[in-house]
Amino acid sequence: MIVDTVIHARWIIPVEPESVTTAPSVYEYHALVIDGGRIIDLLPSDIARQKYQGTTTENLESHALLPGFVNSHTHAAMTLLRGIADDLHLMDWLQNHIWPLEQKWMSEAFVRDGTDLAIAEMILGGTTCFNDMYFFPEITAQQALHHGIRASVGLIVIDFPSVWAENSEAYIEKGLALHDQLSHHPLISTPFAPHAPYTVSDEPLSKVRTFADELELPVHMHVHETLHEVEQAKHETGQRPLQRLHELGLLSPSFIAVHMTQLTDDEIELVAETGAHIVHCPESNLKLASGFSPVAKCLAAGINVALGTDGAASNNDLDMLGEMRTAALLGKAVAGDASAIPAMTALRMATINGAKALGLDQEIGSLSIGKSADVIAIDLSQLETQPLYCPVSQIVYAASRQQVTDVWVAGKRLLKQRNLTTIDMTDLKQKLGEWRQRLSA
Ligand SMILES: [Zn+2]
Numbered sequence: 384m385i386v387d388t389v390i391h392a393r394w395i396i397p398v399e400p401e402s403v404t405t406a407p408s409v410y411e412y413h414a415l416v417i418d419g420g421r422i423i424d425l426l427p428s429d430i431a432r433q434k435y436q437g438t439t440t441e442n443l444e445s446h447a448l449l450p451g452f453v454n455s456h457t458h459a460a461m462t463l464l465r466g467i468a469d470d471l472h473l474m475d476w477l478q479n480h481i482w483p484l485e486q487k488w489m490s491e492a493f494v495r496d497g498t499d500l501a502i503a504e505m506i507l508g509g510t511t512c513f514n515d516m517y518f519f520p521e522i523t524a525q526q527a528l529h530h531g532i533r534a535s536v537g538l539i540v541i542d543f544p545s546v547w548a549e550n551s552e553a554y555i556e557k558g559l560a561l562h563d564q565l566s567h568h569p570l571i572s573t574p575f576a577p578h579a580p581y582t583v584s585d586e587p588l589s590k591v592r593t594f595a596d597e598l599e600l601p602v603h604m605h606v607h608e609t610l611h612e613v614e615q616a617k618h619e620t621g622q623r624p625l626q627r628l629h630e631l632g633l634l635s636p637s638f639i640a641v642h643m644t645q646l647t648d649d650e651i652e653l654v655a656e657t658g659a660h661i662v663h664c665p666e667s668n669l670k671l672a673s674g675f676s677p678v679a680k681c682l683a684a685g686i687n688v689a690l691g692t693d694g695a696a697s698n699n700d701l702d703m704l705g706e707m708r709t710a711a712l713l714g715k716a717v718a719g720d721a722s723a724i725p726a727m728t729a730l731r732m733a734t735i736n737g738a739k740a741l742g743l744d745q746e747i748g749s750l751s752i753g754k755s756a757d758v759i760a761i762d763l764s765q766l767e768t769q770p771l772y773c774p775v776s777q778i779v780y781a782a783s784r785q786q787v788t789d790v791w792v793a794g795k796r797l798l799k800q801r802n803l804t805t806i807d808m809t810d811l812k813q814k815l816g817e818w819r820q821r822l823s824a
Contacts, residue, residue: 384434384435384436385435385436385437385438386416386417386418386423386435386436386437386438387417387418387419387420387437387438387439387794388416388417388418388437388438388439388440388441388756388791388794389414389415389416389417389431389435389436389437389439389440389441390414390415390417390440390441390443390448390758390760391412391413391414391428391431391440391441391442391443391444392413392414392415392443392446392447392448392760393411393412393443393444393445393446393447393763394409394410394411394446394447394448394763394774395409395410395413395415395425395447395448395449395750396408396409396410396447396448396449396730396750396774396775396778397410397425397449397450397749397750397751398449398450398730398731398734398735398748398749398750399735399748399749399750399751401731402727409447409773409774409775410425412427412428412429413425413426413427413428413431414426414427414428414431414432414435415448415750415756415758416431416435416437417756417758417791417794418794419794420755420756420793420794420795421753421754421755421756421793421794422750422751422752422753422754422755422756422758423752423753424752425750425752441760441789443760443762443788443789445762445763445764446760446761446762446763446764446788446789447760447761447763447774447778448750448758448759448760449730449734449750449758449759449761449778450511450734450735450747450748450749450750450757450758450759451509451510451511451512451734451747451757451758451759451790451791451792452508452509452510452511452512452703452704452733452734452737452759453510453511453512453513453514453689453690453733453734453736453737453738453741453743453747453748454505454510454512454513454514454690454691454692454701454703454737455514455639455641455662455689455690455691455736455737455740455741456514456516456603456639456641456662456664456691456692456693457501457513457514457515457516457691457692457693457694457695457701458515458516458517458693458694458696459497459498459501459502459513459515459517459523459694459701460493460494460496460497460498460501460517460518460519460523461481461497461501461517461694461695461696462497462498462500462501462504462694462695462701463493463496463497463500463815463818463822464481464484464497464694464695464696464822465695465696465699466699467480467484467696467822467823468480468481468484468696469670469699472671472672473608473609473611473671473672473673474611476671476697481696484822485518485545486545488821488822489518489519489545489546489547490519490546491519491522493818494517494518494519494522494523495522495525495526496811496814496815496818497818498522498523498526498527499526499530499806499811499814500811500815501513501695501701502526502527502530502532502806503530503803503806503808503811504695504700504701504702505532505701505703506530506532506790506797506798506803506806507784507787507798507801507803508700508701508702508703508704508784508787509703509704509759509761509784509787509790510532510701510703511532511533511747511757511758511759511790511791511792511797512532512533512534512535512737512738512741512743512747512757512792513527513532513533513534513535513701514534514535514537514574514603514639514662514691514737514740514741515534515535515536515537515576516537516539516576516578516603517537517539518539518545518546518547519547520536520537520538520539520558520561520573521561521564523536524536524561524565524568524571524573527570527571528568528570528571529805530797530805530806531570531792531793531795531797531805532570532792532797533570533571533747533755533757533792533793534570534571534572535571535572535573535574535601535603535741535743536561536565536571536572536573537573537574537575537576537603538554538555538557538558538559538561538562538573538574538575538576538600539554539558539576539577539578540554540555540558540575540576540577540578540583540587540591541554541577541578541582541583542582542583542584542587543582551583551584551586551587552587554587555587555590555591555594558573558575559594561573562598562600569793570792570793572741572742572743573600574595574600574601574602574603574639574741574742575591575594575595575600575601575602575603576602576603576604577591577602577604578604578605579604579605579606579608579612580604580606580612580616580624580627580628581612581615581616581624583604585627585631588628588631588633589631589632591633592631592632592633595637599637600637601637601638601639601740601741601742602633602637602638602639603639603641604628604633604638604639604640604641605641605642606624606625606628606640606641606642606643607623607624607625607640607642607643607644607645607646608641608642608644608668608673608674609644609645609671609673609674610644610645610674612624612645613645623645623650625640625646625650625653625654629653629657634653634654634657634659635657635658635659636657636658636659636660637742638657638659638660639659639660639662639689639740639741640654640659640660640661640662641661641662641664641691641693642662642663642664642667642668642673642676643661643663643676643681644668644673644674644675644676645674646676646677646680646681648680651677651680651681651684651686652684654681654684654686655681655684655685655686659686660686660687660688660689660736660739660740661676661678661681661686661687661688661689662688662689662690662691662737662740663676663678663688663689663690663691663710663732664690664691664692664693664698664706665690665706665709665710665713665714666692666693666698666700666705666706666709667692667693667694667697667698669709669713670697670698670699671697675713675717676717677717677718678710678713678714678717678718678723678724679714679715679717679718679720679723679724680718682724682728687736687739687740688732688736689732689733689736689737689739689740689741690703690706690707690710690729690732690733690736690737691706691737692706702784703733703784704778704779704782704783704784704787705784706733707729707730707732707733707778707779708729708779708780710724710729710732711724711725711726711728711729711779711780714729726773726775726776726778726779726780727775729779730775730778730779734748734749735748735749736748755792755793755794756791756792756793756794757791757792757793758790758791759787759789759790759791760787760788760789760790761778761782761786761787761788762786762788763777763778763782763786765786767781767782767783767786768781768782768786785801787801788800788801
């Protein structure tokens with residue numbers, strides 16, 4: 384049978400089905416067969432050679448093939464602010480540095496060029512899908528489509544005006560129009576993205592809930608990022624933000640709560656009962672000293688926990704391999720238990736759990752037959768990942784993103800032996816130099 388692509392790999396880590404033993408499921412000397420953008424078979428290489436003839440055939444003799452990473456929370460365009468204001472408290476960082484810079488420079492061009500940088504960096508690091516929250520979401524979607532990466536483009540809602548919209552009503556209206564415009568693109572989804580409990584009031588949040596229910600869209604929001612946020616809300620309203628969101632009817636299996644560093648045992652139970660998802664952003668939380676999310680406790684309670692890098696201004700990279708390692712290490716420290724967040728759990732958080740949080744797990748998150756071919760290859764032959772006893776351990780605890788060699792999204796190759804196929808790096812670097820001059824003036 385003639386098919387589009389056959390990839391023979393030393394190891395294939397499909398992530399699903401979940402292993403019933405403690406050892407992760409890893410196939411050796413297998414092939415992944417792709418046709419029409421979808422995975423149509425996963426079988427031993429010798430049988431694949433008899434059964435399929437690929438228009439393109441890849442032999443990745445020292446590589447592991449795995450589902451592309453799902454970066455479940457980022458602000459792509461903020462790559463332009465990478466390193467411009469570091470080592471500051473969250474509110475000082477936001478109010479005195481990031482928000483004024485955004486106020487001054489926010490534009491379609493800012494979002495276009497910043498998103499291009501983010502997409503290039505994410506593809507080079509093995510991310511095939513990102514969940515974004517930023518101004519000018521139509522530009523983010525346009526650039527994602529242009530470069531062939533999958534994106535969940537947040538319809539941002541915030542009370543204060545920006546060059547994109549003058550008030551929360553306008554944000555919602557523009558968001559709804561954008562949803563209509565993009566709903567036929569298979570690579571793009573459009574969750575609502577109200578910024579945070581302290582920047583969006585009750586009325587727009589109720590509207591978001593109504594429209595999200597009607598259109599069956601997820602709702603993506605920063606929640607309980609810091610102790611300060613929770614204390615201030617308690618002081619002003621007598622209520623913790625999560626309780627307020629629950630009373631507004633937002634907590635549900637389509638709610639994506641980002642950060643959640645402040646959680647009581649009762650709140651963990653509430654999140655588990657409502658089926659809401661948590662996106663853990665350990666490096667952003669560490670850099671801004673926001674607090675520590677009790678991830679092991681949340682997982683034990685049955686909550687789906689995904690992983691995100693957050694924006695590059697607070698991380699400062701969009702590196703999901705790094706984020707997995709930090710999540711595994713920090714999760715152990717916070718739990719006081721070295722067996723918490725094993726390598727395979729961290730890998731699931733970066734792949735299938737992200738797909739579940741975004742409502743895309745029928746389509747992506749694992750190398751399962753029928754799913755979209757969102758696939759990455761990591762070369763494990765380098766010294767830094769030798770000797771090799773367990774590929775999952777090497778990927779989570781030792782590999783760097785420079786070892787990601789090839790990336791496919793919906794069967795289309797976006798990275799070929801470390802070369803980006805859809806992004807002109809020379810042109811991008813030129814634009815970044817211009818932004819550096821403007822922003823640092
Ligand atoms: Zn964020």
